[in-house]
Amino acid sequence: MKKETKLTRRQLLRLSALAGAGAALAACAAPVAPAQPAAPSATEAPAPTEAPAAPAGGTIQVLHRQEYFKALEEALKKQTEEFITSLGYTPDVSTVNPEVFGDFIAKMQAAVAAGNPPDLAYHGNSVSVMYDSDIVEDVTDIVDELVGKYGEIVPASVPRNARFDEKWWSVPFITTAGAWFVRRDVAEAVGVDVKQLPKLQDRLDAAVKMSDPAKEMYGWGLTVNKSGDGHGLIQTAFQAFGGRAVDETGTKITFNSPETIAGVEWLATIYTDEKYKPILPPGVESWTDPSNNEAYLAGKIAMTQNAFSVYAAAKRDNNPVYPNTAVVRFPLTNDGSIELGTGGAQWYTIFKGVKNRDVAKQIILHFIDPAQFTPLSGLGGGLFMPAYKNNWTDDLLKLEPAFPTLKEIMFNPTDYTGFSYPAQPNAATDAWFATGFLSEMMANVITGKMTAAEAVKDATEKGIAIFEEKGLPQS
Template sequence: MKRPALDRRQFLRGALVVGAAATVPGMAACQTEEGRARTNPTPGTAAGVPQELIDEAAQFKGSTSNTLSQKQYLETANGAIDRAVRQFASQTGTTVNNVTVNTDEGNFIAKQDAAVKAGDVQDMAFVAASRFVAQLHELGDIEDVTAEVEQLQQKYGAVGAAAEASLKIDGKWWGIPYYTIGGGGWWLRKDWLEAKGIPREQLKSFEDLRDAMLEISDPAQKRYGWGVSVNRSNDGNVLIESVINHWGGSFTADDGRKVLFNSPETVAAVQFLADIYRDPKYKNMLPPGVMSWTDTGNNEAWLAGIVGATLNSASIYAQSKSTGNPVYGQTWAFEGFTGPGTDKPMNAINIDTMAFVVFKGSKNPGLAKVLAKYLVAGDAFLGLAKESGALVYPAYEGIWDTDTFYRTGDPYFPVAHSLVTADLPFTTTTGYNFPQPASSGRNAALSAYILTDMMGEIVQKGTAVPAAVATAHQRIVQAFEQLGIKQ
């Protein structure tokens, strides 16, 4: 029986439909030195499409492509993408139906899988590589885009190793890298630490961080050091898995398929976190309601100026910058902290890449691929980066040096560049190498919030750490086996 088609009602709200006849305010035709037609953008508009891409898109003139865009943290960034898409459609004589979606809401994977199986799917979407690409590939929903990625790397330089680990499966690329997004780093209150005489260089390990956050906490002044939750959220997943990895534990063997979660190292890491949330010694550094936070909880607490440290993407930093929040000028960015299993922070593996995936059976994948090539570089990409606060960075090494903005546009950019271009893999004392290959089973386990459920059992129900870890291990095994990955 044919599976039902994707319900488009959720996606079609606010759709951007642009075509050959679309106009972009403030743009006037002119001639370049080469004599080819292009547009002369005014501030806030997207730049012209390179001639080689106009030529490549000529075969699709008059046709339509349907695409999905991941909703950006700042509305100005959504606008930058919209302008670039409009410009592409206008100059190539095509129509692009581009719909903004939030892949964190609803079951994106299931909806897109149903659409592919029904033969009624968009041509392309851009999604978080580490969270979606392996599962879409495992389900057979996306096309091999190796040729496009190799072409882009020849032109713009290599893609970071973390992005490659998420997008390259069995020697082939299944997503076209778009941009890297600030994530996996720690943000600390510089002024609170300096007031206590705690220098930056003193903060090296997770134990150093925990102890410093306790020292700077003062509930009477609404100052709480530890601004991270282990409640059901992507932020909770990132914190728990990061601590486990730094203690020498892992979801799986280095093949990404054999579950090895229940280990002495994992138990020790989970015990470290459990103590923070259960031991009365650390009560003063926990903000009220921390165990009920979702992904917005730590953002709100940081921007309200009541927490001293949080693990987050650069979204909170970008928000503080864009709104003129005084916390922006009192922020220290850290790549991460060490644990017993490593002598260096491994948070570079948490830097995620947004990537274009092309769906199998779509109507116009060729035009979508040309659009992707336009968006990843040049003024179209620079416009997005500038409108994203300090949240969006190049995916290709060569693009970092195409404009001074990428290096000097914000004090955080050197840290971002270090994370994006880190020498990988990291090897733990237990012999794991990170990042590991893309794993649909791991992605499924994270989507099911097995890690945060484990911490909830420990913190809120008093379950012993070894028992909770053992239960989580069994749930992870089930997640893998449901995908046909036998254990």
């Protein structure tokens, strides 16, 4: 890999955080939440298993991401400290608050350069950027051992994000996913079967039935405004109709097609046709990412697409919508061939120059063992799920009503890469997505400024300019 290419890729990946494939995985980073009540004793994790004593010597520094549930964060920290102590070392386990800690990757680059990186980090940052920065250790031996014990890694897209040059540069630790969330009680009252909503049109038809503006209940709690949620919906719509942003190589733009135009027209109709006005919550045209969460938790919308944090918040706060929430898989394409969504991984990473790699490996193997992992998952409300097929045990699936559906989402056999599907994301696709052109395109159609065909052509031309700037000619 040439140095010039690395620099371009690193800069663009930072600028386009959560873009491209990340748009489908944006749900994966655990948001910060206020303190939660202690977890019930029935789900407390067991004490660390016995491990062979290691020579006493020094401190083991481990960094953890923040968790949505404080009980999970504290349990993982406590058990990590206990396990390190059992190995004969002094634990130094810190929770990384992004607002305080700052740029994680920049801090790790500085630590590696100074020769004092942490022994291990659990995080959700870009492994690709860290690999391109040459600050991570090859952990193929650890991943191979875990796969041998616990089966294939899920979802199918995970290797794209941490396996480069036939080697693994971080260990998949947990998985998270988004989903569609439907008020089961509202659906049942109007005869909607939440298990029979495979495609977008089925969901739109259900939204019409579930809407009752007189009772402040709106069926379609989804926006096309500039936001992660809005861009995700637009992406789903054009891909459902068969549109694709790029070809299989990821180097040629194929966005301007009859299929993309059909998807844009279908989606725009929801926000322009008077017959759909009763299904739209007031102000939906200007919603941002928190808006649908707030509306769902307030009992105002019957259906939305979101990160699993909306479900976790309902559980945490004993919100009455929690027991009435059905978790629904992502929609299929109109031909039924592809499920348009999956999950993503969070990582254990060992940095270059680490002084206690063997200890880091023991920690990784210990906490991915279902004996430790399953009870911790029960504290996570769907935001701390296994990354290995055989760890989706019956015991785990019994812990939360939503877990069986989460398993189906994670086991999606399609290597779905989000906006760039069917290609692997690259700097050009990420940069194009990061411009927010999808919401601009929809605004042009909804306001009548352009037809769908004109808006798609305009968006394509913007993409072509970016691709050609990055050395990918389109003619």
